[in-house]
Amino acid sequence: MTYDPATANPLFGNPLKTRADVEKGLRDLFQPLLPYFSEGRARVRLDGAGAHFDRAAADLEGFARPLWGLTPLAAGGADFDYWDYYRQGLANGTDPEHPEYWGEVNSTDQRMVELAAIGFTLRLLPHLVWEPLPQKAKDNLAAYLKHARQFNYADNNWKFFRVLVDLGLEECGVDFDSSLTEKYLEELDGFYIDDGWYRDGNVRRIDHYIPFAMHFYGLIYAKLAKGDDARVQRYKERAALFARDIQHWFDEDGGTLAFGRSLTYRFACGGIWGALAFADVEGLPWGVIKGHFLRHLRWWSKLPIANRDGILSIGFGYPNLFMSESYNSAGSPYWALKAFLPLALPADHPFWAAEEEEAGFDDKPVPLKHPGMVSFHTPGNVVVLSSGQQNWQMRAGAEKYSKLVYSSRYGFSVEVDERAYPQGVFDGALAFSDDGRHYRTRETNEKAQIAGTTLHAVWKPWNDVTVETWLLPANPWHIRVHRITTPRPLHATEGGFAIGRADLNADTLTEEKGRGVASSATDLSAIVCLVGGRDGRVLRALPNTNLIVSKTLVPQVRGDIAAGTTVLVTAAMALPAGAAADAALRNPPRAPDIAELDALFAREGIDVSAILVPERF
Incomplete structure (x- = not known):
């Protein structure tokens, strides 16, 4: 083969x-970009x-985003x-008379995003990117940044x-x-909730933007700000609290929870671990932080995330455009x-000097009340x-935010045809x-x-149909209880975890009353109808x-829902193939008592923080 993905x-x-391995990884990621720099x-x-933004902004994105790694390397x-x-590039991109000028910012603009990397670089490396510039170029660059920031x-x-x-x-x-x-x-402080958690704005979603944006930038500020000691201390204390929770969005192998938008940023999800080190915040023992950081990079190193020339794909x-957002250009x-x-840190920093430690996870469930997760x-x-959680504003928002369960090993799927209910x-x-053709899932x-x-x-799912859903951990299973009230008959399909599908239909499928099971050489996924009498099947999902x-297999249970009130109880799980999975x-698990669930929430239920923002359309 000429191309091995x-x-x-x-x-x-x-x-x-090691630190040297990480440095080599960065250089290897940057090298394929060199032929694509403009004249x-x-x-x-x-x-x-x-x-959705113009080509000049997309080209600036391709120019600026590598600085997030290159700047720490040089620092x-x-x-x-x-x-x-x-x-x-800085001189020509900010020169209105040059053909490669990036264009003027005159309102909220994608260029604002990319200029942050330039500001970060000017702060850490003025001797490399500012001081050598001729005065005209300095004036243009300063004017461009000052204009955009207003x-x-x-x-x-x-x-x-x-x-x-x-x-x-x-x-x-430069005066400003x-x-x-x-x-x-x-x-920005107004977005803070408690216990280390933020929202990314006044919206009903709490996603990877909290670790790889809100805390990431806050920790950079905490390290680089001159003065502002009280805020710096708050940022560090919040990040230390957050580390205790966000580790439970990672698995023991370094995989990260596939959830929410902007997942094409991939190992930015692990940026929180490096940011803690950069700001000298030992939110967890240094060896544990280092372990999360390195395992995360290793997890990505095994996946086909680049095109044949080594350029990271969307x-x-x-490579998959179905899951992308409208703001994803090729440089995203x-x-x-x-x-x-953390390449900005010396080799003797406690982060690099520590021995890598395992995550030390056990099988107990961990409640995360602010994002509304267990x-x-x-x-x-x-x-x-x-x-x-919810997101109405983007393609596949329901799949990215409103499913019942998410996973690192099995990810989640986006739908590709809203008029193909049997193939959903x-x-x-x-x-x-x-x-029988169109469908509705949970969106809000x-x-x-x-x-x-x-x-x-x-x-x-419709104005006249109400669903109450309870979700309970039963490791390695989880249980879903649904009480559905509808004035008319419906059909329902409920899915388990998707696992990789072998060529030549080499997998084993079990489709019978009450359960569907998909078994491959590497994984087993099952969904069982505990209450409701539905039929099991295994879907060969659209590619x-x-x-x-x-290419995946997804076990499902399906059946008719009569007018009136219906209770469905489902258990689902997926595990690596082997004796434990069998x-x-x-x-x-057994079906819980729905009356006891009602009583539990009447007695102890508290609102999830994510929903405590007015719904926006």
């Missing part, structure tokens, strides 16, 4: 155990796919042969982008209105290089039950149809509560729907 990954084969070095264009004392590219940034983590630009301007001796900086720092576990995935922040660990996997994947979800919640390690939500693997399959 695994070995095309620039990290493939790198042991990623004037201000733009990097990687393919012809578009995003840590390493040589890098291409700073002349970046000096030339406009309103999006009301979410974007507010940190002005703060990062200002850190750079301050370091370079610092009151704008203070205003945004105060507004996608998650493989290079936010992944945020993971390399997490538990199974071999090579983290399973997260979820209620209370519906992994980790309950779907209804009233015509009328109510979402947590009581101990049990979740409860009320949702409406490129799942985030982890391109034993679990023989011992599904």
Whole structure:
């Protein structure tokens, strides 16, 4: 074969155990970009796919995002042969008379996002990217940054982008209105909830933007700010609290929870571990933090995440535009290089000096009340039950935020045809149809509560149909209880976890009354109808729907729902193939008493923080 999708990954084969390994990984990721720098070095264009912003902004994205890794590399004392590219690009991209000018910012604009990396670089490396510039280029660059920062940034983590630009301007001796900086720092504090958790704006979603944006930038600020000691201390204390919870979005092998938007940023999800080190915050023992960091990079090193020339693709576990957002250009995935922040630290820093430690997870469920989740660990996997989140604003928002359960090993799937109910994947979800063609799943919640390690939500697939759902961990299984009230008959399909499908139909499928089971050489996935009498099947899902693997099998239970009130109880699980999986399959959990669940939430239920924001359309 001339193309091996695994070995095309620039990290493939790198042991990623030492600081030198991590540095090599960064260099190997950057090297394939070199042929794509424009003649004037201000733009990097990687393919012809578009995003909702203009081409100049996309080309700036390709130019700027590698700086999230390259800047720490140089700050840590390493040589890098291409700073002349970046000096030339900064000069030409901010020169209105140059053909590679990035274009003027005149409102909320994607350029604001990318200028944050430039501000970060100016703050850490003025001797490499500012001081060598001729005065005209300095004037143009300063004017460009100052012009952009006067406009309103999006009301979410974007507010940190002005703060990062200002850190750079301050370091370079450029005067600016610092009151704008203070205003945004105060507004960012308004997104803080408690226990280390933020929202990414006043929205009903709490996703990977909290570790790889809100805390990531906050920890950079905590390290680099001059003065502002009280805020710096708050940022560090919040991050230390957050580390205790966010570790339960990672599995023992370094895989991260596949959940929410912007997953094409891949190992940016592990940026929180490097940011803790960068800011000298030992939120967990250094060896544990280092273990999370290195295992995460190693997990990605085994997946086909790059195209044949080594360029990171849009996608998650493989190239996949179905799961992308409208703001993903070809340069978007290079936010992944945020993971390399600890290269700014010397080799004798406690993070690098520590011996890597295992995660030390056990099988007990962990309630995460702010995002409305209950997490538990199974071999090579983290399973997260979820209620209370939503996203109406983007493609596949329901799949990214509103499924019943998410996972690191098995990911989740996006639907690719809203008019093909019989072919719907519906992994980790309950779907209804009233015509056999179209379908509805959970998109929003009328109510979402947590009581101990049990979740409860009320949702409406149609205005006249109400579903109450309880989610309970029963490691390695989880239990779903649904009380459905409908004035008309419906059909329902409920899916378990998706597992990789072998060629030539080499897998074993079990389709019988009350359960569906998919068994492959590597994994076993099962869904069992504990109450409700549905029929089991295993769906050969449409290709490129799942985030982890391109072809999957999904066990489902399906059946008619009569008018009136119906109770369904389901158990689902997936495990690596072997004796433990076979034993679990023989011992599904029992259905809980729905009256006891009602009583539990009447007595102990508290609102999930994620839902305590007015719904926005």
